[in-house]
Structures are given as C-alpha cells and as structure tokens.
Amino acid sequence: MVKRGSSAPHPDGPTSPGASTRWPRRVFSQGSDPDPRFSLANERTFLAWIRTSLALFAAGVALEAVNLPIVPGLRRAAAIVLILLGAAAPAQAWFGWVRTELALRRGRGLPPPLMAVPLGGGLMLVGILVLLGLIL
Template identity: 75%
Template sequence: MVVDTDDDRSPAGAPRRWPGRVFDRGVDPDPRFSLANERTFLAWIRTSLALFAAGVALEALTLPIAPGLRRAAAVVLILLGAAAPVQAFLGWLRTEAALRLGRSLPPPTLAVPLGLGLVVAGGLILIGLLV
C-alpha cells in the first residue's frame, strides 16, 4: 500500500514529479507537446547508441584503415556518443521548461558539434582508407 505524505505533494495537491525545477513551475502544456519532447529525447538516446556502436565497430572489425586514424575516428564517435545523452537530458529540461512557461523553444545545442564531429570522423576514415 502506498501512502502519500504532504511532502510528496505539490502546493496544488498533485504528486511531485522530478525534476522539480521543471515541474514545479508554470502550467502543464498540451500533452502532445510534452510527448513530442520525450520522443526527441529518446531519438538522441538512439543516436548515442548508434555512435557508440560505430566507434566500437571501427576498432573491433578488421578494416583496411590506417590504425592511428581508425582509432582517432573511433574516439571521436565514442565521445560524441557520450555527449549525446547529456545534451538529450539538458535539451529535454530546457524544452519542457519553455513549454510550461509559454516561452520560445530553445535552439538545439549539439546539432553543430555533432555534425562537425561526424565530418571529422568521416574525414579520418577516408584518409585512413587512402593511406
């Protein structure tokens, strides 16, 4: 049996949700917008997993790529994969807060670094194939 205490309730009487710095402000937006925000978060998580898989695959498979360049490309992909979930959560926080407060949506923060990182990794792989 679950017992609600006053500490688990917001001032309006609804159960508290985490993180409070988002959910304790403003009003609940249209659920479709919150669900779209969650889908975007999950898309970043899938992107992160794909980047990790690509980085590991570069090192695990025997590919005709110069070893130093292959390792550098793998490191770039794995670092991007590690940054994506952090950006996903921070982006979700900022977007949910903007929705709740009726503000403009924040711009994506990892799109440009991700694109540049992929260009660098692709360039390293291409050079490694040609060397």
C-alpha cells in the same frame, strides 16, 4: 501554440496538481502543464537522442572491433571521436528535454539543440579521418 488553459497567463508558480512531488522539481515547479501532445513529442525527441547515442557508440566500437584496412592511428582517432559524441548525446537528451519542458511550461520559444553543430562537425571529422585512413 495550443495549451491547456491557455486563456490564463503563465505565473511563475506551479499551477498543476502534484507539481511539488514531480521530479525534477526545478522543471515542474514553474509555469503550467503544457498540452500533453507537446510533452509527449519532447519525450520522443529525448528517445531519438538516446538512439543516436547508441548508433554513435556502435559505430565507434565497430571501427575498432572490425578489422578494416584503415591506418590504425586514424581509425582509433575516428573511433574516439564517435565514442565521445556517443557519450555527449545522452547529456543532450536529458538537458534538451529539461530545457524544452521548461520552455513549454513557461509558454516561451523552444531552445535550439546544443549538440547539433558539434555532432555535425564531429561526424564530418570522422568522415575525413576514415577517408584519409583509407587513402594513406
């Protein structure tokens, strides 16, 4: 991994200027500034989760707003699952960004996305609900 000043060990205290004024402090008070490219990639991942959230909300609202030939109960259940996933995605975006930034600053391995399995399982459930709603 390419890190600015990588020849120095990673102390627990902040090594970057102005670290005490940057928010969230629990992130910027630890380790040292990573290579900016990694921070920017982390920011892009955050934005990708935000766009995923928008898509999930849009799908949930569309299921309810558009009059599709789906059994109403199953359609509503699928819409609620999509909306719940859409509400959870911004949380993953923020906490994922914090955890990754912390790992980068400490020079440790990157954490896995916590929402990957729930998102996959939820989308599979939505697919099954819509399929059943179309068949029944």
